Amino acid sequence: MRASRPTSRTGRLMVSPAVLMLFVWMIVPLAMTVYFSTQYYNLLYPGKTSFVGLENFAYFFTYPSFFTSVINTLLLVGSVLAITVVFGVLISVLVDAPFPGQGIVRMLLISPFFIMPTVSALVWKNLLMNPVSGFFAWLSVSLGMTPVNWFSDWPLLSIILIVAWEWLPFAILIFITSLQSMNQEQKDAAQMDGANAFAVFRYLTLPHLARPIAVVVMVESIFLLNIFAEIFTTTSGGPGDATTNLPFLIFTQALLEFDVGAASAGGLVAVVLANIVAYFLIRLIGKSLTEA
Amino acid sequence: MKRLDHVRIAALGLGLLLGTSSAHAQTFLTIGTVNNGDMVRMQTLAKAYEAKHPDVRLNWVVLDENTLRQRLTTDITTSGGQFDVVTIGAYEAPMWGRQNWLTELKNLPASYEVEDLMPNVRKQLSVEGRLYAVPFYSEGSITYYRTDLFAAKQLTMPAEPTWEDIRGFAEKLHEPARGIYGICLRGKAGWGENMALVTTMVNAFGGRWFDEHWEPEIDSPEWHKAVNFYVDLLSKFGPPGPSSNGFNENLALFNSGKCGMWVDASVAGAFVTDRTQSQVPDKAGFAKAPRQVTAKGSSWLWTWALSIPASSRKQQAALDFILWATSKEYGQLVAERYGISAMPPGTRLSTYANQAYLSATPFAEVTQEAILTADPTSPSIKPVPYVGVQFATIPEFQAVASLVGRQISGALAGNSRVDKILHTSQGAVRRTMKRAGYYDKK
Numbered sequence: 001m002r003a004s005r006p007t008s009r010t011g012r013l014m015v016s017p018a019v020l021m022l023f024v025w026m027i028v029p030l031a032m033t034v035y036f037s038t039q040y041y042n043l044l045y046p047g048k049t050s051f052v053g054l055e056n057f058a059y060f061f062t063y064p065s066f067f068t069s070v071i072n073t074l075l076l077v078g079s080v081l082a083i084t085v086v087f088g089v090l091i092s093v094l095v096d097a098p099f100p101g102q103g104i105v106r107m108l109l110i111s112p113f114f115i116m117p118t119v120s121a122l123v124w125k126n127l128l129m130n131p132v133s134g135f136f137a138w139l140s141v142s143l144g145m146t147p148v149n150w151f152s153d154w155p156l157l158s159i160i161l162i163v164a165w166e167w168l169p170f171a172i173l174i175f176i177t178s179l180q181s182m183n184q185e186q187k188d189a190a191q192m193d194g195a196n197a198f199a200v201f202r203y204l205t206l207p208h209l210a211r212p213i214a215v216v217v218m219v220e221s222i223f224l225l226n227i228f229a230e231i232f233t234t235t236s237g238g239p240g241d242a243t244t245n246l247p248f249l250i251f252t253q254a255l256l257e258f259d260v261g262a263a264s265a266g267g268l269v270a271v272v273l274a275n276i277v278a279y280f281l282i283r284l285i286g287k288s289l290t291e292a
Numbered sequence: 293m294k295r296l297d298h299v300r301i302a303a304l305g306l307g308l309l310l311g312t313s314s315a316h317a318q319t320f321l322t323i324g325t326v327n328n329g330d331m332v333r334m335q336t337l338a339k340a341y342e343a344k345h346p347d348v349r350l351n352w353v354v355l356d357e358n359t360l361r362q363r364l365t366t367d368i369t370t371s372g373g374q375f376d377v378v379t380i381g382a383y384e385a386p387m388w389g390r391q392n393w394l395t396e397l398k399n400l401p402a403s404y405e406v407e408d409l410m411p412n413v414r415k416q417l418s419v420e421g422r423l424y425a426v427p428f429y430s431e432g433s434i435t436y437y438r439t440d441l442f443a444a445k446q447l448t449m450p451a452e453p454t455w456e457d458i459r460g461f462a463e464k465l466h467e468p469a470r471g472i473y474g475i476c477l478r479g480k481a482g483w484g485e486n487m488a489l490v491t492t493m494v495n496a497f498g499g500r501w502f503d504e505h506w507e508p509e510i511d512s513p514e515w516h517k518a519v520n521f522y523v524d525l526l527s528k529f530g531p532p533g534p535s536s537n538g539f540n541e542n543l544a545l546f547n548s549g550k551c552g553m554w555v556d557a558s559v560a561g562a563f564v565t566d567r568t569q570s571q572v573p574d575k576a577g578f579a580k581a582p583r584q585v586t587a588k589g590s591s592w593l594w595t596w597a598l599s600i601p602a603s604s605r606k607q608q609a610a611l612d613f614i615l616w617a618t619s620k621e622y623g624q625l626v627a628e629r630y631g632i633s634a635m636p637p638g639t640r641l642s643t644y645a646n647q648a649y650l651s652a653t654p655f656a657e658v659t660q661e662a663i664l665t666a667d668p669t670s671p672s673i674k675p676v677p678y679v680g681v682q683f684a685t686i687p688e689f690q691a692v693a694s695l696v697g698r699q700i701s702g703a704l705a706g707n708s709r710v711d712k713i714l715h716t717s718q719g720a721v722r723r724t725m726k727r728a729g730y731y732d733k734k
Contacts, residue, residue, distance in 0.1 A: 040727070043369040044687035046391070048729075059727060064695070064720045131533055152533040152705045238481050239535040240702015240713075255362045257691035258369070 036264035043258035056265035063262075065241040065249055070273075073245040076160060077224040077277075081217055083164040088171030088216065089209060093201060096179045106176060113169035117229040124162045125151070125234045155235050155242040162230050167223075171216045178212040179205070214285040221281060225274050246270045319609045324353045325379040326360055326596065329563060330429050330636055334617055337625055341616055348609055357484055368393045373603040376610040380425060381484075382416040382595045382668075383683050389417075389424030395600040395607060397423045404615050408640050412664055413595050425599035426618040430638030431559040432581070432591045432662025433492060433682075434655070439577040441465055441472070441552050455496060455521060455582045458553060462529035465552030474529030476551035477522070480538035481701035483683065483693030488592055489555065490700060491682040491693075492581060494518045495589025500672035501684050506730040510696065511718035518584075520710050523703055535705040547571060555581060557594065558662055561655030562634050578658045589671035591662045592682035595638075638663050688728050692721045 040052045060066060095105055112120065128135045129150035137147035150158045182205070190200055228247045231237060237244035237252065244252075250270065254263035325331045335352050342350060353375070355363065360379070367374045368388060380388070388394050400406050406414075409427060417425040435458070437449050445464050450457060462474030478489045491501070499514030509515065526534050531545055539556060543563060546554045547570040554560075563569060564576045581591035598614040600607060616622060620642060623635045633653040635643055643649055644660050671681040678684035683693065699713040725731070 042687065042728070043365065044387075044690075045728070046369065055727070059723070062723070064716050065698075149533045152535050155705075235536075236481065238698055238701050239705035240698060240707045242702065242705070242707055252694070255366075256358075256694050258365060258687075259691065 033264045033267050036260050037268055039261050041260040043260060052261070056261045057269070059262050060253070060265045060269060063249070063253075065244050068241040069244045069246050069249040072156060072241075072243065073225065073273075075156060076163065076227060076245055077221055079160045080164045080167060080224055081220055083160070084167045084171040084220060085213055085216060088168055088175050089206075089213070091168075092172050092175035092179055093205060096176065110169045110173050112165055113167070113173070115166070117166065118233050120166055121162055121230040121233040124158075124165075129158060151235050152239055155239060159227075159230055159234065159243050162234070163224065163227055166230075167220055170220065174212045174216050175209060178209060182208050218281055218285060221277060222274075225270075225277065246273065318347055318349055319606055320349050320351055321376045321606060321609055321613055322351045322353065322374060323377040323379075323613075324355070324360060324364055324375045326357050327354050328357075328559075328596070330559070331379065331596075333626065333630065333634070334428070334622075337622070337629065338617070340625065341613065345612075348613070350613070358482065361484075368601050368603070371603045373601070373605065375601055376604040376606045377614055378599055378601055379428065379596055380599050381597065382593065383680065383685060383689070385417040385425040385595075385597055385599060386419050386679075386685055387687060388599075389419045389422065393602055394424045395602050395604075395611075397426060397600075397611070400615065404619060405642075408620070408642050410639060410641060410663060412593070412666070413639060416593065416595050416668060417597050417599075425597035426614055427595045427597045427639040428618055429559060429636040430593075430595040430663055431557040432593055432638070432659060432666055433489070433556060434558045434561075434581055434591065434658050434662055435579040436546060436551075436554040436556070436560070436564060437461075437577045437579065438465075438549075438552055438572060438575050440572075440575040442577070449577060449579050452580045452587065453582045455493065455525075455584045458555070458582050459521075459525055459529075461553060462525060466529040468532075471550055472552055473531040473545075473550055474552045475525060476531055476537065476542045476545050476554045477526050477534065478538055478542060478556065479526060479530075479534035479701055479704050480536055480541070481694070481697040482538070483690055483697055485538045485697065486701055486704075487693045487697040488594075488682040490519065490522060490697075492590050492592050493522055493584075495672050495681065496582065496584040496586060497521070498585045498673055500674050500676050502677055502725075504675055504677050506677060506725055508692075508718055508721040508725065510714050510721055515714055516711060519700060519703070519714060523700070523710055526704060527706070535701045546576075557592075558655060558659040559637060561653065561659060562637065565633060565654065576654075578655045580658060581662065586673045587665075588667075588673050589681050591666050593663060593666035593668055594682070688724055692724055695720055695724075 037056050038051060038053060039049055040055070041049045091109065095102065095109065115123075126134070131137050131147045131149045134147075134150075136150070140147045148154065187200055187204060190204060195203070226247055227245060228251065231243050231245065231248050232251075235243045237248045246266070247270065250263050250266040253259050253266055325334070332354065335354065338350055342348060353360075353363070361384075364375065364378050364380065364384075366372070368378070385394070389396070406423070410430065413427045413430045414423065417423060417427060435449070435453060442449060442461075442465075447461055447464065449461070453461075458475065464474075465472065466474030478486045480486055494500070494515055497514045497518035499512055499518060500509055502508055531537065531550060537545070539560075542551070542554055542556060543560050545551050546560075546564055549571045561576075561578065565573050567573045570576075580587075583590045598617055600610045600614065604610055618636075618639065620640065623640065623643060627635050631652075632649055635649060637643070637656075637659055644656060650656050666681050668680050670676070676684075678686060680689075683689055696717045699708075699717050700710075702708055703710045703713050
């Protein structure tokens with residue numbers, strides 16, 4: 001049933017204000033960022049604003065922390081994705097079979113997702129990972145070990161743990177939901193044919209989860225590229241550049257150095273990087289989405 | 293007919309508006325300040341001010357130093373006009389005054405006794421003799437040490453220790469098993485955190501930030517010696533995880549009896565001797581900030597001051613408030629409520645002429661000396677093109693010192709070698725300065 005030509009034209013006409021509105025809403029900030037990225041514009045030097053071409057980009061790319069921050073961004077996204085997908089699948093398979101208190105356990109598993117990033121970062125920083133008064137320190141002291149100095153000895157790992165803790169519930173939520181739609185008869189049939197639990201997991205559950213895994217990886221990587229609050233509240237990008245990712249680097253340019261030009265250039269670099277990541281993700285994962 | 297209605301309604305609305313505003317002609321002052329102990333106290337005591345000025349309502353924005361600076365800088369540079377009173381330091385006052393972002397403070401009433409403000413401090417807040425801010429409190433850096441631990445090990449702290457002396461003491465005092473660390477120093481990255489201390493160390497080792505042509509000297513032998521000394525000292529005899537300790541963290545460590553020595557702002561004197569917050573109130577000793585090859589620039593000079601942005605539309609009320617908060621009368625009020633040693637230190641000559649204050653505060657003398665001897669125009673034994681002991685009063689300094697501070701805190705955490713990061717920093721600093729056009733002028 002295709003709409004006839006005149007109807008589709010009217011339809012297009014009707015949605016055009018909304019499309020135009022959305023377009024303006026998107027293009028104005030982007031255009032301003034592009035404009036500022038070609039200016040030497042430091043808030044502290046109001047009189048010195050001038051056109052500098054691509055100097056801001058050159059400045060941003062050769063900033064001593066730039067390379068480290070790209071690596072950190074990729075490490076952060078990659079490890080959190082790996083942790084959330086692997087543990088997400090294992091945990092959801094574990095709580096899929098009915099057992100008493102299943103509802104409560106599932107709710108508890110999902111709840112960390114609804115805590116604000118700043119709050120969970122503070123909880124981890126002060127109540128859990130603090131080397132003097134934190135829970136982990138208490139635990140290791142009572143086991144006769146020296147407490148780990150999380151944020152100075154393992155800064156990036158600490159951030160990865162916090163962020164993974166926040167996003168694991170999201171993965172579990174998706175996987176649990178998807179597991180409920182799995183064909184029980186097929187599973188029973190496989191078991192009657194002599195397949196053990198591992199074989200069922202390997203040949204039935206995992207293929208069934210391929211699609212939700214793709215969704216989790218896509219959605220999470222979009223959000224994980226922008227992790228900021230957790231870093232800001234715990235390590236402020238340090239020690240050194242150990243936990244500086246791209247958003248944090250841009251923040252330091254804009255708000256610690258008041259260099260609007262370089263920060264705009266950095267913002268555009270981040271947009272391009274996000275698009276590259278998204279392009280490869282969609283090519284890689286989009287296939288599995290359309291296949292099924 | 294319809295038109296008339298509109299006019300009538302508009303008139304009625306205007307009348308109501310004017311009527312209500314004249315009924316309570318209240319002035320709301322928005323004050324941005326730092327969450328340091330003395331300012332929090334000011335917020336409490338300001339109730340007395342509001343009681344005397346029923347037409348003024350104070351609206352406080354209390355933030356930590358870095359966040360406050362971001363908020364104030366973006367507001368003032370873009371003429372946002374959100375704040376009527378701002379708390380700024382010796383770094384911002386002359387720079388922003390020169391840009392006409394602040395209101396010049398002139399024709400102050402005689403009762404304020406502007407001549408009573410310490411000349412050294414007043415100079416930091418002025419541009420060519422024009423005053424742009426009034427000091428709330430002021431500080432030098434001094435050495436704190438535990439007299440009981442020194443006595444137990446039969447050590448004596450000289451009045452003017454060298455960094456070499458400090459290292460020797462730290463080695464003897466360091467007993468982590470008993471929860472006592474030889475020395476606590478700032479390690480948290482930031483131009484107002486670790487770099488304040490590191491810069492005074494560099495000065496003491498004979499170094500400087502820039503030469504006369506604005507070429508950075510971070511790769512110089514003096515910097516290498518000073519920063520290597522600092523990293524070695526703090527990682528061997530300091531508390532665990534020093535790269536996350538700033539002023540407040542070190543104060544908490546010292547107050548809970550965990551530091552043998554501590555080199556930091558003199559303003560902490562009032563806190564370490566305060567029985568309500570310190571576990572070692574009568575065991576704290578005070579000496580000058582450590583020197584090394586020179587004493588020049590080995591103690592910093594900093595002032596927290598109140599000022600009025602030019603964009604504020606409540607200039608008169610704001611002026612009245614800042615004069616009250618920095619007056620002798622306010623000092624008396626603090627003394628009555630919190631004890632005489634809690635008076636805002638380092639701003640008024642009369643405070644240090646007051647015998648009652650001097651005998652109640654063991655740190656008064658060393659504080660006064662630290663402030664009076666620090667010379668922002670000549671912080672190093674070598675000539676410098678900038679003004680400021682532990683900073684340079686140029687807009688680029690925040691960027692430059694934040695960057696170097698981050699690198700040094702990384703070296704402190706053991707992520708990279710000092711010599712390497714100083715070399716990288718040198719290049720990065722030169723780049724920023726070049727970009728800002730420092731080398732085009734010749």
